[in-house]
Amino acid sequence: MNVPFRVDNCSIERTLDVVGEKWTFLVLREAFSGVRRFADMQAITGAPRQVLSARLNRLVDEGLLRKEPYREPGQRQRDEYRLTQKGLDLYPILVALMHWGDTYMADEEGPPVMLTHRGCGAALEQHFRCADGHEVAGPREVTAVEGSGAKLKSA
Amino acid sequence: MNVPFRVDNCSIERTLDVVGEKWTFLVLREAFSGVRRFADMQAITGAPRQVLSARLNRLVDEGLLRKEPYREPGQRQRDEYRLTQKGLDLYPILVALMHWGDTYMADEEGPPVMLTHRGCGAALEQHFRCADGHEVAGPREVTAVEGSGAKLKSA
Numbered sequence: 001m002n003v004p005f006r007v008d009n010c011s012i013e014r015t016l017d018v019v020g021e022k023w024t025f026l027v028l029r030e031a032f033s034g035v036r037r038f039a040d041m042q043a044i045t046g047a048p049r050q051v052l053s054a055r056l057n058r059l060v061d062e063g064l065l066r067k068e069p070y071r072e073p074g075q076r077q078r079d080e081y082r083l084t085q086k087g088l089d090l091y092p093i094l095v096a097l098m099h100w101g102d103t104y105m106a107d108e109e110g111p112p113v114m115l116t117h118r119g120c121g122a123a124l125e126q127h128f129r130c131a132d133g134h135e136v137a138g139p140r141e142v143t144a145v146e147g148s149g150a151k152l153k154s155a
Numbered sequence: 156m157n158v159p160f161r162v163d164n165c166s167i168e169r170t171l172d173v174v175g176e177k178w179t180f181l182v183l184r185e186a187f188s189g190v191r192r193f194a195d196m197q198a199i200t201g202a203p204r205q206v207l208s209a210r211l212n213r214l215v216d217e218g219l220l221r222k223e224p225y226r227e228p229g230q231r232q233r234d235e236y237r238l239t240q241k242g243l244d245l246y247p248i249l250v251a252l253m254h255w256g257d258t259y260m261a262d263e264e265g266p267p268v269m270l271t272h273r274g275c276g277a278a279l280e281q282h283f284r285c286a287d288g289h290e291v292a293g294p295r296e297v298t299a300v301e302g303s304g305a306k307l308k309s310a
Contacts, residue, residue: 109304
């Protein structure tokens with residue numbers, strides 16, 4: 001497009017400011033898999049304790065995860081981490097990352113995990129269509145236009 | 156799910172190893188916007204020269220961008236960077252990042268850019284459905300099952 005608009009309010013850039021870090025996505029992957037506890041996340045991701053703690057706090061501060069206290073018998077109270085709606089809405093990003101990786105990065109035997117429709121068991125697919133209901137195959141059928149928050153570059 | 160599978164062949168993790176870095180996504184954003192030249196990418200993203208150079212080389216090495224030589228009158232030959240099919244297939248990731256940011260990170264006036272269907276001008280949307288054609292609303296309607304490359308944890 002090459003339009004003379006500023007990019008400092010770019011939605012991609014702002015999203016990456018919140019989630020654009022490998023450990024953050026891996027924490028979110030675990031949250032979507034139902035993993036809620038610090039020790040489990042650490043064991044599965046292999047993230048260093050301090051890194052994991054910092055990422056979880058950031059995700060709570062940004063409102064993507066919320067803390068829920070729990071207590072195992074004979075233990076002190078701890079917090080579980082659960083996805084908020086804002087966090088759940090990251091799902092299309094995670095699925096898109098996974099599908100690309102399944103296509104281009106999988107071992108010869110194939111991808112480790114397959115996402116299926118709970119209702120019928122068929123494979124999950126991600127599609128584009130427009131608000132008028134037309135299927136959109138990909139970037140060549142898409143035009144970027146000025147949004148309501150577009151800011152012209154000053155001369 | 157909490158299944159006893161190893162995560163070292165996770166497709167999300169492997170994808171992030173290639174593209175999981177803020178500058179990398181911003182370079183890809185520019186490539187999808189039709190920006191092909193180093194100087195233009197640098198001017199728009201504000202990436203430090205050495206960082207941009209390293210990210211572009213990585214993306215070429217991984218086969219997401221290819222170099223195409225060009226020469227302006229009176230200048231030495233330089234390279235343009237163009238998306239390969241492997242790179243173009245990252246589009247759903249970029250769109251998912253952008254839509255989430257549009258929803259949760261935009262200024263009050265709204266998002267800076269709107270993606271539209273070239274054919275009719277209606278807004279681009281991203282949907283899930285299954286291979287049997289059912290609409291899938293979100294993560295609660297999805298079950299993760301063992302893929303063909305799943306690896307059990309050794310005891």
